[in-house]
Amino acid sequence: MCGSCGCSDMDFTINGDARHLPRNTHTIVLEKNILEDNALFSARNQVRFKNAGVIALNLVSSPGSGKTTLLTRTINDLKTEISASVIEGDQQTQNDARRIRETGAQAVQINTGKGCHLDAQMIDKAADVIDLCNIDLLFIENVGNLVCPAAFDLGEAHKILILSVTEGEDKPLKYPDIFHASDVLILNKIDLLPYVDFNMQQCIEYARKINPSIKVLPLSAKTGEGLTAWYDWLNLSLIKLKSDCLTEESI
Amino acid sequence: MHELSLCRRVLAMIDDSARDNGFNSVKSVVLSIGSLSCIDPDAFQFGFNALKKNTIASDADLELHTIPAAAHCPLCRRDVAIKSYGESCPDCGNALSNIIAGNEMQLTRLEVQ
Numbered sequence: 001m002c003g004s005c006g007c008s009d010m011d012f013t014i015n016g017d018a019r020h021l022p023r024n025t026h027t028i029v030l031e032k033n034i035l036e037d038n039a040l041f042s043a044r045n046q047v048r049f050k051n052a053g054v055i056a057l058n059l060v061s062s063p064g065s066g067k068t069t070l071l072t073r074t075i076n077d078l079k080t081e082i083s084a085s086v087i088e089g090d091q092q093t094q095n096d097a098r099r100i101r102e103t104g105a106q107a108v109q110i111n112t113g114k115g116c117h118l119d120a121q122m123i124d125k126a127a128d129v130i131d132l133c134n135i136d137l138l139f140i141e142n143v144g145n146l147v148c149p150a151a152f153d154l155g156e157a158h159k160i161l162i163l164s165v166t167e168g169e170d171k172p173l174k175y176p177d178i179f180h181a182s183d184v185l186i187l188n189k190i191d192l193l194p195y196v197d198f199n200m201q202q203c204i205e206y207a208r209k210i211n212p213s214i215k216v217l218p219l220s221a222k223t224g225e226g227l228t229a230w231y232d233w234l235n236l237s238l239i240k241l242k243s244d245c246l247t248e249e250s251i
Numbered sequence: 252m253h254e255l256s257l258c259r260r261v262l263a264m265i266d267d268s269a270r271d272n273g274f275n276s277v278k279s280v281v282l283s284i285g286s287l288s289c290i291d292p293d294a295f296q297f298g299f300n301a302l303k304k305n306t307i308a309s310d311a312d313l314e315l316h317t318i319p320a321a322a323h324c325p326l327c328r329r330d331v332a333i334k335s336y337g338e339s340c341p342d343c344g345n346a347l348s349n350i351i352a353g354n355e356m357q358l359t360r361l362e363v364q
Contacts, residue, residue, distance in 0.1 A: 025278050025362045028268055034260055034282075034356040116253055148253050151289040176336035177289065180348070210337045212346045 038152055041120035045127065045155025052132035053245065055237050056140060058156035060178055063144030065164045066188040068096045070221040071139055075103045078231060082238070084137040087126045089118040096141060106130060117148040120155055136238055150177035157237070164189040166196055169203035172210050179210040184217060186230065191220040254291060257356070258298040264358050265308050277308040279362035285318045287336070287353035320353025
């Protein structure tokens with residue numbers, strides 16, 4: 001029975017309360033993805049980066065995990081081999097972009113204001129001022145947030161999740177979406193392990209429960225321990241990209 | 252909260268549809284939301300009620316259908332209902348990481364005049 005007028009001509013329920021539609025209504029079936037716009041920009045970005053021979057990496061984490069320190073260390077250490085630019089995302093300030101620029105690399109800062117994540121259209125716009133054809137890697141440092149960035153693809157080749165050992169080993173269970181969406185888990189600040197109660201083995205087990213194929217790289221951006229494996233992964237990704245391009249050209 | 256930006260997106264999609272289909276008012280907005288998606292239904296309802304004022308959907312009821320999540324077990328070759336990430340197949344114990352349903356965020360239909 002309709003909750004408004006008592007008739008039995010019911011079309012649908014809202015919160016268990018039967019309703020009928022006003023007369024002269026008709027149905028428009030849309031079945032459209034609410035994030036369709038982001039999906040379109042993301043696909044466009046993906047093609048654009050591939051055509052330019054660039055690997056785009058979306059770095060996600062809580063605030064304070066050490067993303068910017070890791071990026072400055074990576075860019076400096078690999079300066080003679082790999083060329084990189086960075087898109088920085090924060091609610092406010094140019095601070096992180098300034099830190100990146102001190103390495104000599106180009107950095108474009110996006111301030112999201114009240115926004116809690118970067119989206120693909122923002123990346124599309126930022127990429128317009130980057131010389132994509134002359135770089136190998138485009139690092140996108142997302143807004144510090146373990147929740148929202150999981151749902152917003154930017155056109156990246158991989159999401160790289162950075163978790164510091166000061167954050168607690170059960171983060172994969174607490175924030176499963178972002179762990180499921182990421183291909184690489186960097187466990188940063190391992191130089192602090194003697195001073196914190198962080199069970200690394202347990203954290204890795206939890207992460208693999210959510211995402212069995214996630215690659216785990218424990219390291220310290222401060223001391224340099226474990227960075228070789230991260231640099232090897234970057235180099236391998238670049239080799240794979242070049243090899244994929246050659247395969248497509250020969251077809 | 253990003254539910255507000257998603258509500259704005261839905262209202263913009265409704266405006267686009269009004270232009271394409273020539274209707275003047277919306278009586279019902281039906282969304283299909285996966286149980287694993289980033290949308291919190293209560294937050295979305297709150298945002299929609301706040302933002303729909305002075306739009307073509309100002310009188311519209313919001314109906315949220317939840318789509319249950321499922322994953323495919325490659326060993327058993329069957330789909331398994333799940334409630335969250337990190338579950339294992341109840342038959343073979345394999346980690347269920349191939350999610351096939353539950354992340355949808357769809358504007359499904361409108362009832363309009």
